[in-house]
Amino acid sequence: MSETKRFNPKKHAILLETSREAKWHPRALLRQVGVQPGQVVVDLGCGPGFWTFPLADLVTPTGAVWALDISREMLDALVARHPPAQVHTMCIELPRIPLPAASADLVWAAFVVHEVDPLDDLMREIQRVLKVGGRVAVLDWRPDAVHDDGPPRAHRLDAGVIRSGLQGVGLTLLASPWQHEDAYLIMAQKSE
Numbered sequence: 650m651s652e653t654k655r656f657n658p659k660k661h662a663i664l665l666e667t668s669r670e671a672k673w674h675p676r677a678l679l680r681q682v683g684v685q686p687g688q689v690v691v692d693l694g695c696g697p698g699f700w701t702f703p704l705a706d707l708v709t710p711t712g713a714v715w716a717l718d719i720s721r722e723m724l725d726a727l728v729a730r731h732p733p734a735q736v737h738t739m740c741i742e743l744p745r746i747p748l749p750a751a752s753a754d755l756v757w758a759a760f761v762v763h764e765v766d767p768l769d770d771l772m773r774e775i776q777r778v779l780k781v782g783g784r785v786a787v788l789d790w791r792p793d794a795v796h797d798d799g800p801p802r803a804h805r806l807d808a809g810v811i812r813s814g815l816q817g818v819g820l821t822l823l824a825s826p827w828q829h830e831d832a833y834l835i836m837a838q839k840s841e
Contacts, residue, residue: 675703682755682836694758701727701736719743724739750777753779755785759789763804773818776819779820784839788832792805823836
């Protein structure tokens, strides 16, 4: 993970502001992505749990969410919010994802992929942890975003780089159900 591109964990409170809820509509977006009860979802770069809690709601009652972050401070903030029992936290060092092969129905990577070097290693790990038929959804900042929220524009990745990386590890690109003036959503599936 690139130290220079990493979000400052001391600013984790801004990731839970109600303005973010209004901007991203997490439950609605995750429904469009296809999150369903019973799934095992990896919330990659979960931070203080902005996406983790709606993911947990959607996979209930028999699913699980693996909330993975590089920052112990971020995970502590998530735990302090008392997540439901189906949420499992793990402090990790990306690009490695220390979960078993073929263990996830979905890898949800929101606003984290632009921070990871080398990107190819992350793509291989995502492909490895997905079950056959499993999907990855990458939500990240557009370099040409309308607003200046998010990381410096020089740190953002063009959507074509993400698509190429996913295809490069054998994942099949899917049509995206959603786009935004400040972010893109790219989805892919593991076919075999």
